[in-house]
Amino acid sequence: MDKILVGLKRVVDFNVRVRVKNDGTGVETGGVKMSINPFDEIALEEALRIRERGEAKEVIVVSIGASESAQQLRTGLAMGADRAILIQTTAAADPISRARALLEIVNREAPGLVLLGKQAIDNDDNQTGQMLAALWGRPQATSASKLELNGDTARVTREVDLGLEIVDVDLPAVVTVDLRLNEPRYVKLPDIMKAKKKPLDEIPIADLGVEASPVIEEILFEPPEQRQKGVIVDNVAGLIAALKDKGLL
Amino acid sequence: MTKILIVAEHDGQTLNPSTAKVVACAAEIDGAELDVVVFSDSASDVVVQAAKLDAISRVLTVDSVSSKNALAAMIAPQMVAIADGYSHLFGPSTTFGKDLMPRVAALLGVNQISDIMSVEGSHTFKRPIYAGNVVLTVKAPADRPVVATVRTASYQAVGSDNSAVVENIECTVELPTHTRFVELKSASSDRPDLQTAARVVSGGRALGSSENFDIIFALADKLGAGVGASRAAVDAGYVPNEMQVGQTGKIIAPALYVAIGISGAIQHLTGIKDAGTIVAINKDGEAPIFEVADIGLVGDLFKLVPEFTAALK
Structure with missing residues (x-):
């Protein structure tokens, strides 16, 4: 295939302990470290390996967001992507709007494969890949832990509740990736310098003519109920006594 | 309506x-x-x-x-x-x-x-x-x-x-042929299903090997429990992916959850926050799992778990 399209979402780094704003309107993001969504990083790694095996010619990374998302695209270019597209929007895009915007890019670029993370670790929606596949009228294989390309088809191993499900999909297709697909490479300093010269196109979302959907309103952000810290017992006899106290033994 | x-x-x-x-x-x-x-x-x-x-x-x-x-x-x-x-x-x-x-x-x-x-x-x-x-x-x-x-x-x-x-219902919509099921690989188990079991015993990276997971299975069988694992244990290849408990694995709510050799990363705790009673056995008394455990026991799991199993009737 010629092209692989990879989505990269800018999210609060997975190591950050997220705090809800006092007025309940969102989470604190000021001064917080931002990164590529970890699942998306795995998607990009897989695309790079496919290209390095000679099974694809070009890897294009795309992000939807404000101008700061260019930082994550630059990281993607430093990892090895060939070029980047930033779909600019200051509004928090909802999954179907993201899918519609990605579909416009898909129609322009005609990739043989779209690789996305199975979910973003901010909203945990797990929707965009499936929605893109539906709108595009193409196959989806979600939560992939193995991906083999065989010409016009791909064989995907999916992590499902019962174990591993293997499906064959005709290409082009949307594959969303799970944690065990690969381990992403580290970015080296010279690659960061080189990435600055790679093309990064910016397209305002309005220019894509994406139809707006009625959004799901976000009414209130709250911290979850915390579990109370319990007791520490000294030995197995203490453990058994404590379980008996609770009527569990 | x-x-x-x-x-x-x-x-x-x-x-x-x-x-x-x-x-x-x-x-x-x-x-x-x-x-x-x-x-x-x-x-x-x-x-x-x-x-x-x-x-x-x-x-x-x-x-x-x-x-x-x-x-x-x-x-x-x-x-x-x-x-x-x-x-x-x-x-x-x-x-x-x-x-x-x-x-x-x-x-x-x-x-x-x-x-x-x-x-x-x-x-x-x-x-x-x-x-x-x-x-x-x-x-x-x-x-x-x-x-x-x-x-x-x-x-x-x-x-x-x-x-x-x-x-x-008659449904005559045209269906695509672009996606084809090949097979489902599933480890068969006689143990209670992880997602519905009233009791679950899970092991973490501290187990150190697939063989060592036997002490988790032995305890689970005594308790009539399903068996789960942390992401680290699955990534290390000790047990298959369908046993993973947590944000990217299974979200469960058993009456009793026993976490063994699991430090308690936030992604794991997400998967168990609705459990009735959480028991943690871990050698590190500072591990985050003890912040949410109802009953904690600090010590060597290779000594404590067999002792616990033996003490159960």
Whole structure:
């Protein structure tokens, strides 16, 4: 295939302990470290390996967001992507709007494969890949832990509740990736310098003519109920006594 | 009028317990009329089980060879074809529902509400985001169908004393051939199912090897428990992926959860926060798991776990 399209979402780094704003309107993001969504990083790694095996010619990374998302695209270019597209929007895009915007890019670029993370670790929606596949009228294989390309088809191993499900999909297709697909490479300093010269196109979302959907309103952000810290017992006899106290033994 | 269509999850023989939990969630919406739809090529047993679910009015059956093996690309267009007249379409937030429902939502031109954990109104729900570190209240537009997945660990299954009407639905929508099921690799186990077990014993990276997991299985068998694992233990190859508990694995709510050699990363704690009682055995007394454990025991798991197992009658 010629092209692989990879989505990269800018999210609060997975190591950050997220705090809800006092007025309940969102989470604190000021001064917080931002990164590529970890699942998306795995998607990009897989695309790079496919290209390095000679099974694809070009890897294009795309992000939807404000101008700061260019930082994550630059990281993607430093990892090895060939070029980047930033779909600019200051509004928090909802999954179907993201899918519609990605579909416009898909129609322009005609990739043989779209690789996305199975979910973003901010909203945990797990929707965009499936929605893109539906709108595009193409196959989806979600939560992939193995991906083999065989010409016009791909064989995907999916992590499902019962174990591993293997499906064959005709290409082009949307594959969303799970944690065990690969381990992403580290970015080296010279690659960061080189990435600055790679093309990064910016397209305002309005220019894509994406139809707006009625959004799901976000009414209130709250911290979850915390579990109370319990007791520490000294030995197995203490453990058994404590379980008996609770009527569990 | 609130009419909710719930997609049944099944393997061709048995209705998955997730379905009864989605029904429980849907039944919390005032005045809702609930229908369950079974997509299958041969699901008579499943239909019988579904018809017994309390709180539902009808079971709809759609017979289609293409629905075998529950591929989202096959089921989504059929679900959309029969969605007319329903205000809500619900599925479980299992890997089946997560795969299917966004495809349904996109075909209907709406966003999906993922992982409903509480019903606040016919269009208002609470859901976890940021790996459960934040609870978000959301409101769906009133003039569009509400497509949602239900966080099954937040609900108790409804009873099964009903005898709902069963209706076969003709669905002649054209189905794609671009996605083909090949096989399902599943480790068969006689132990209780992780997602529905009343007791679960999980092991972490500290077990150190696949062989050492035997002490987890031995304890689980004494307790009549299902067996789970942390992501680290699955990544290390000690046990298969379907045993992973946590944000990207299974979200569970057993009455008793025993975490052994698991430090308690936030992504793991997300998967167990609805457990009744959490027991932690870990050599590091500072491990985060002790912040949420009801009963903690600090020490060498290779000594303590066999001792615990031996002490159980």
